[in-house]
Amino acid sequence: MTTALTVLIVIIAGLILAGLYVLQRRQVKFSKQVFLALGLGIVFGLILQLSFGATSKIITNAIDWLNIVGGGYVALLQMLITPLIFVSLVGAFIKLKLSTNLRRIGSTVLVTLLATTAIAAVLGVLSVFLFHLQGADFVKATASKANLAILKEHQTAVKGLSIPQQIVSFLPSNIFADFAGTRATSTIAVVIFSAFVGVAFLGIRKDHPEEAAVFAKGFEAIHQIVSRLVHLVLQLTPYGIFALMTKATATDSIELIANLGVFIIAVYIALIGVLLLHTLILVAHHINPVIYYRKAWPALLFAFTSRTSAGTLPLNVEIQTKSLGVDTPTANFAASFGLTIGQNGCAGVYPAMIATIIAPTVGINVFSLQYILTIIAVVTLASFGVAGVGGGSIFSTLIVLGTLNLPIGVLGVLIAIDPIVDMARTLANVNDSILAGVITAKRGGTLDETVFDDATHVVESTL
Numbered sequence: 001m002t003t004a005l006t007v008l009i010v011i012i013a014g015l016i017l018a019g020l021y022v023l024q025r026r027q028v029k030f031s032k033q034v035f036l037a038l039g040l041g042i043v044f045g046l047i048l049q050l051s052f053g054a055t056s057k058i059i060t061n062a063i064d065w066l067n068i069v070g071g072g073y074v075a076l077l078q079m080l081i082t083p084l085i086f087v088s089l090v091g092a093f094i095k096l097k098l099s100t101n102l103r104r105i106g107s108t109v110l111v112t113l114l115a116t117t118a119i120a121a122v123l124g125v126l127s128v129f130l131f132h133l134q135g136a137d138f139v140k141a142t143a144s145k146a147n148l149a150i151l152k153e154h155q156t157a158v159k160g161l162s163i164p165q166q167i168v169s170f171l172p173s174n175i176f177a178d179f180a181g182t183r184a185t186s187t188i189a190v191v192i193f194s195a196f197v198g199v200a201f202l203g204i205r206k207d208h209p210e211e212a213a214v215f216a217k218g219f220e221a222i223h224q225i226v227s228r229l230v231h232l233v234l235q236l237t238p239y240g241i242f243a244l245m246t247k248a249t250a251t252d253s254i255e256l257i258a259n260l261g262v263f264i265i266a267v268y269i270a271l272i273g274v275l276l277l278h279t280l281i282l283v284a285h286h287i288n289p290v291i292y293y294r295k296a297w298p299a300l301l302f303a304f305t306s307r308t309s310a311g312t313l314p315l316n317v318e319i320q321t322k323s324l325g326v327d328t329p330t331a332n333f334a335a336s337f338g339l340t341i342g343q344n345g346c347a348g349v350y351p352a353m354i355a356t357i358i359a360p361t362v363g364i365n366v367f368s369l370q371y372i373l374t375i376i377a378v379v380t381l382a383s384f385g386v387a388g389v390g391g392g393s394i395f396s397t398l399i400v401l402g403t404l405n406l407p408i409g410v411l412g413v414l415i416a417i418d419p420i421v422d423m424a425r426t427l428a429n430v431n432d433s434i435l436a437g438v439i440t441a442k443r444g445g446t447l448d449e450t451v452f453d454d455a456t457h458v459v460e461s462t463l
Contacts, residue, residue: 002058005369009048009062010418012323013246015039017069020091030125030237031298034305036239039136041245050252059250060149066243073240076233077311084230084313085336086194087223092332093198094216101329102202104444109334112379112436115341116281120274120348120428121379125372127270127349128356138260138413151255170384171461187310188340188384201333230314241305241462248419260417263357266348267421270349274428278435285442287452295458296434304423305429312430315459320434325448326441345425347383348395352376352399356407378403393418393425 010350052058159423172189205212282289299319320331359366382399401408441447451457
């Protein structure tokens with residue numbers, strides 16, 4: 001009976017995937033495909049959990065087969081991260097007109113990313129106070145063996161390293177190993193290496209323009225190949241989202257979600273606060289937030305449903321350049337740096353909230369201004385090097401908790417509901433990188449406001 005029910009579930013899932021394929025062939029709008037896949041995944045997963053239970057063997061076996069689609073989609077997105085970062089950053093240097101632009105763009109982007117992360121940490125702390133979660137009972141809950149295993153895997157990557165040692169670990173001692181993603185900090189190592197390659201190109205262009213032109217032409221060909229790879233992978237988005245959402249809603253216990261409901265709401269309130277912060281920054285720079293969000297929406301939707309900042313990179317850059325009027329170098333810098341530095345959701349709000357929740361359990365007064373400032377400083381520094389894929393928030397939170405000498409056991413409990421909060425965290429991350437590009441272009445006088453104000457310049461998707 002177990003085998004028969006498993007086969008039935010897999011067949012039903014296959015029929016739903018086939019239906020999504022038909023919609024894609026009929027060229028239904030990409031955003032509609034994504035929303036439909038999201039809704040179908042949630043409904044199908046809930047039906048499975050209510051019918052058989054989150055931990056039943058039938059669900060485990062069926063999800064194992066369905067994970068070929070979901071896990072395969074995530075793996076392909078991860079495959080793209082390194083080449084995307086490399087071609088985007090080096091391409092940004094190639095398109096730079098003057099070296100002075102590099103200093104202006106780089107400094108403004110970094111200041112925007114880090115300043116908003118610091119404020120995001122404050123909003124995370126305030127949200128904990130608002131919902132009275134400091135020292136919450138779920139801190140003492142026992143995590144499942146599977147979740148503890150995931151936590152241990154992430155902990156191994158940062159065990160015994162202080163923040164200064166973490167910063168040193170960002171440097172690429174073996175770039176080939178980092179291109180292969182063998183370290184937790186490989187992503188930022190690739191960013192650093194790409195920046196060195198870009199600076200070297202600027203020097204060659206000045207002293208040997210002919211050789212630089214050859215490199216630029218060849219690199220453009222590589223960029224086109226990577227772009228086509230991205231196109232192929234993103235076509236799989238509706239299928240991947242359906243499978244991932246089915247897995248999340250079928251296996252995440254409804255009872256556990258209900259028990260952690262206040263925490264989930266608190267995270268969302270803090271992230272809404274981050275978006276309000278972004279809106280205030282836009283208004284302060286005389287940028288219409290209504291136009292901004294209407295044009296940025298496709299990237300934000302993709303980030304929310306796919307839960308990957310890295311996978312959103314191509315759409316992020318395209319929206320900045322073609323829809324919001326940001327110059328190409330600035331867009332590439334903002335989108336690429338935003339993958340590894342100052343992620344407002346995963347590296348700002350979330351670690352600050354977890355640290356504030358746990359601290360009272362070890363006798364720390366979290367209402368102390370000194371301790372709050374310590375959390376903000378540690379969170380901001382630890383925001384360097386967070387990978388733009390699932391699990392980045394765990395990595396950054398482990399660094400923060402380790403630096404503050406706080407226990408990490410609660411993360412094993414919260415991993416169970418991580419997909420629910422990770423969607424909103426990723427949206428905030430991506431919005432901050434787009435914001436950094438728009439603000440940098442505005443302050444540098446390179447924002448094409450004609451394009452920004454033109455309602456016809458709207459990017460639906462990269463497909």
